[in-house]
Amino acid sequence: xxxxxxxxxxxxxxxxxLIKHWLMGYVPAAAQPLASxxxxxxxxxxxxxxxxxxxxxxxxxxLGRIQNRYGPNRVGPWGLLQPMAxxxxxxxxxxxxxxxxDKWVHLCAPLLxxxxxxxxxxxxxxxxxxxxxxxxAGVLFFxxxxxxxxxxIFMAGWSSRSKYSLLGAMRAIAQMVSYETPLVLAGLVAVxxxxxxxxxAIVEAQAQYTGILPHWFVFTPWGFAGFVLxxxxxxxxxxxxxxxxxxxxxxxxxxxxxxxxxxxxALFFLGEYLGMFATSGMAITLFLGGWSAPFSFLTWIPSYxxxxxxxxxxxxxxxxxxxxxxxxxxxxxxxFAWKFMLPMTLLNIFAAAAWKFFPTGVVRWFAxxxxxxxxxxxxxxxxxxxxxxRARQYRFAD
Amino acid sequence: xxxxxxxxxxxxxxxxxxxxxxxxxxRCVVGLTVGFxxxxxxxxxxxxxxxxxxxxxxxxxAVAILIIFAIMMTRSTESPxxxxxxxxxxxxxxxxxxxxxxxxxxxxxxxxxxxxxAALPELPVQQIGDALxxxxxxxxxxxxxxLTAALIGAGVLxxxxxxxxxxxxQ
Amino acid sequence: xxGEGILRGLAETARNFFGSYVSKDRLTTVQFPEERIAPIEAxxxxxxxxxxxxxxxxxxxxxxxxxxxxxxxxxCIYIDKSKDKKPDAVGKQQFYPARFDIDISVCMSCQICVExxxxxxxxxxxxxxxSTQDRFGGLMFDKHKLSKSNEYYHEIHPTEAAxxxxxxxxxxxxxxxRAKAAAEAxxxxxxxxxxxKENTGGA
Numbered sequence: 001x002x003x004x005x006x007x008x009x010x011x012x013x014x015x016x017x018l019i020k021h022w023l024m025g026y027v028p029a030a031a032q033p034l035a036s037x038x039x040x041x042x043x044x045x046x047x048x049x050x051x052x053x054x055x056x057x058x059x060x061x062x063l064g065r066i067q068n069r070y071g072p073n074r075v076g077p078w079g080l081l082q083p084m085a086x087x088x089x090x091x092x093x094x095x096x097x098x099x100x101x102d103k104w105v106h107l108c109a110p111l112l113x114x115x116x117x118x119x120x121x122x123x124x125x126x127x128x129x130x131x132x133x134x135x136x137a138g139v140l141f142f143x144x145x146x147x148x149x150x151x152x153i154f155m156a157g158w159s160s161r162s163k164y165s166l167l168g169a170m171r172a173i174a175q176m177v178s179y180e181t182p183l184v185l186a187g188l189v190a191v192x193x194x195x196x197x198x199x200x201a202i203v204e205a206q207a208q209y210t211g212i213l214p215h216w217f218v219f220t221p222w223g224f225a226g227f228v229l230x231x232x233x234x235x236x237x238x239x240x241x242x243x244x245x246x247x248x249x250x251x252x253x254x255x256x257x258x259x260x261x262x263x264x265x266a267l268f269f270l271g272e273y274l275g276m277f278a279t280s281g282m283a284i285t286l287f288l289g290g291w292s293a294p295f296s297f298l299t300w301i302p303s304y305x306x307x308x309x310x311x312x313x314x315x316x317x318x319x320x321x322x323x324x325x326x327x328x329x330x331x332x333x334x335x336f337a338w339k340f341m342l343p344m345t346l347l348n349i350f351a352a353a354a355w356k357f358f359p360t361g362v363v364r365w366f367a368x369x370x371x372x373x374x375x376x377x378x379x380x381x382x383x384x385x386x387x388x389x390r391a392r393q394y395r396f397a398d
Numbered sequence: 399x400x401x402x403x404x405x406x407x408x409x410x411x412x413x414x415x416x417x418x419x420x421x422x423x424x425r426c427v428v429g430l431t432v433g434f435x436x437x438x439x440x441x442x443x444x445x446x447x448x449x450x451x452x453x454x455x456x457x458x459x460a461v462a463i464l465i466i467f468a469i470m471m472t473r474s475t476e477s478p479x480x481x482x483x484x485x486x487x488x489x490x491x492x493x494x495x496x497x498x499x500x501x502x503x504x505x506x507x508x509x510x511x512x513x514x515x516a517a518l519p520e521l522p523v524q525q526i527g528d529a530l531x532x533x534x535x536x537x538x539x540x541x542x543x544x545l546t547a548a549l550i551g552a553g554v555l556x557x558x559x560x561x562x563x564x565x566x567x568q
Numbered sequence: 569x570x571g572e573g574i575l576r577g578l579a580e581t582a583r584n585f586f587g588s589y590v591s592k593d594r595l596t597t598v599q600f601p602e603e604r605i606a607p608i609e610a611x612x613x614x615x616x617x618x619x620x621x622x623x624x625x626x627x628x629x630x631x632x633x634x635x636x637x638x639x640x641x642x643x644c645i646y647i648d649k650s651k652d653k654k655p656d657a658v659g660k661q662q663f664y665p666a667r668f669d670i671d672i673s674v675c676m677s678c679q680i681c682v683e684x685x686x687x688x689x690x691x692x693x694x695x696x697x698x699s700t701q702d703r704f705g706g707l708m709f710d711k712h713k714l715s716k717s718n719e720y721y722h723e724i725h726p727t728e729a730a731x732x733x734x735x736x737x738x739x740x741x742x743x744x745x746r747a748k749a750a751a752e753a754x755x756x757x758x759x760x761x762x763x764x765k766e767n768t769g770g771a
Binding site: 062065066067068069070073320321323324325376377380 | 578580585588589594
């Protein structure tokens with residue numbers, strides 16, 4: 001029931017939960033489960049595509065400023081209505097399906113991608129008591145849904161019946177499968193520290209404070225390493241620069257969605273960005289404390305605002321990295337996944353386990369930090385010794 | 399026999415049926431994936447969260463992808479002209495009916511031995527982990543050795559293939 | 569090797585990002601319709617006909633010699649000579665074009681018509697915002713549309729216009745000197761046959 005004696009900050013924090021309970025009061029008892037599901041899902045369906053639109057604009061303007069130029073600034077003041085123009089454009093473009101393409105698979109691929117990307121939001125706690133489905137194996141659910149995306153990409157690539165798209169699809173699947181293992185292993189350390197696979201439990205374990213400092217996992221040595229590795233693997237899973245070889249615009253035109261135009265292309269774009277937000281959301285849940293505030297005196301700000309603020313910061317990080325790094329080649333990508341990321345994540349699990357067995361104190365901080373630093377140095381030096389980063393020798397050009 | 403169960407069963411059967419009867423191998427794979435997803439949903443409906451999600455993670459995320467790669471590598475994406483049914487299809491159906499009958503009889507007559515109340519454990523994943531590392535640690539280690547052998551074998555195969563696609567330009 | 573190259577790259581792009589808000593000279597974009605870069609003098613786009621004075625029909629320098637029509641490589645100039653004459657830039661009575669059309673959808677801005685014109689009548693304009701929704705009629709410029717004043721010519725190509733004006737002024741001076749000499753020689757020539765007639769008539 002609605003508690004009117006709650007303080008103002010608490011009411012602002014729980015406003016969406018209160019609205020939902022109030023609306024559920026008007027629903028007859030027979031339709032209660034269905035109405036509850038719909039009321040939980042509709043905000044996700046409205047909020048995240050809106051964030052997608054804002055992100056496309058932010059990305060174009062941010063990349064422009066990084067590259068010493070303005071971004072789009074014609075539509076609306078400072079280009080703020082550009083996403084609407086983009087949406088209208090993709091809706092009104094002709095939907096071209098190649099003659100020899102498999103029409104049904106061609107249609108189902110973007111649908112499956114978007115559905116799978118939306119499904120992943122079901123276990124992310126957006127705020128206090130604001131999670132769509134409090135599964136006891138939430139983290140596992142998230143990674144299982146990520147596997148569906150690969151099937152969608154294959155369907156897209158194959159159904160177009162084009163060399164570029166098939167090649168792009170195979171590269172994309174190879175990349176996603178290779179980076180899925182480090183993704184899961186990097187996220188596993190947070191599960192180990194909490195002792196539960198439920199995302200709500202992981203966030204609540206991080207929502208405590210000693211003094212003014214939070215218990216976020218990213219502030220521990222293994223948590224920091226896990227966060228960095230998780231973000232690298234997340235960049236690769238969403239096919240973002242510098243891992244965007246499968247969809248490289250200057251390489252194989254658009255890879256697996258080259259034969260898509262109009263709204264289906266927009267759906268692919270949407271699905272990719274939604275996947276990026278979902279993985280960022282999972283990183284926030286696992287390492288950055290979910291909806292908890294960074295300092296104990298800031299808890300009066302509503303929890304969902306903190307979640308979206310952290311999501312904004314991570315998105316800016318993605319855009320920043322996209323504007324900085326050149327694209328990795330396929331073999332460099334694979335070497336990086338199997339020879340650096342995988343051993344590093346396994347050693348990180350060792351460090352996290354050691355953390356649990358050490359007595360609480362300063363010792364375990366130093367021990368884990370030194371262990372991880374040594375591992376990092378040895379692994380990167382091992383890669384260097386292979387001659388990957390040697391200066392090139394040219395045979396004919398001198 | 400609730401509506402949800404009927405729906406999920408229909409999806410599973412349709413998917414597996416498509417996997418068996420379609421001519422185009424890639425469409426068969428899509429049907430297979432739908433069947434796997436239906437199975438996972440059935441597990442989830444029974445309350446076995448871990449098994450259902452692992453079904454998606456392993457079967458859809460790994461086995462289906464493996465089959466996809468196998469089809470794409472062997473370039474058999476062209477559909478054969480006519481149905482490639484075996485000539486002994488009636489024997490196949492007979493064997494399937496017999497297996498189904500045996501399974502149905504076993505389930506029907508073994509139903510009274512199940513506990514009357516579905517006792518869902520509090521932390522199923524933790525109990526599975528405990529069981530794996532205490533009671534079933536030997537099978538776990540044997541499986542680990544087996545998988546390592548498979549990985550090494552795959553690596554050796556990929557390395558030895560002179561015309562393999564895995565090797566880039568030197 | 570330890571990823572410090574990546575960190576340095578990130579620092580560089582961050583500097584670019586924040587610097588673009590602080591120092592305006594980092595952004596070299598010219599926001600086109602609002603800001604424009606002034607074109608250099610030798611800019612050329614499509615031809616135009618020069619007229620002296622204020623009356624574009626009377627002051628037109630073109631005498632319909634049709635050299636430019638013949639020399640034009642894609643043959644985009646269409647000229648019809650008039651039946652009567654009018655004084656040209658130097659003062660001599662010349663034909664003038666009754667129709668002078670240039671199809672600018674064909675014109676390739678090669679400037680050959682300008683180079684071959686003996687009368688400095690056709691010069692290159694610098695205007696490029698000529699888009700129209702009429703694909704055929706809107707891109708066929710007639711005599712009126714092509715005629716622009718000498719003052720306009722001075723605005724867009726100052727040095728050239730000054731040189732052309734100097735040449736024309738010279739020629740005008742020479743023509744006037746010739747006319748004056750002819751006018752002075754005429755009474756003397758009129759007087760000489762009259763004197764010769766009187767001589768032969770008297771004898």
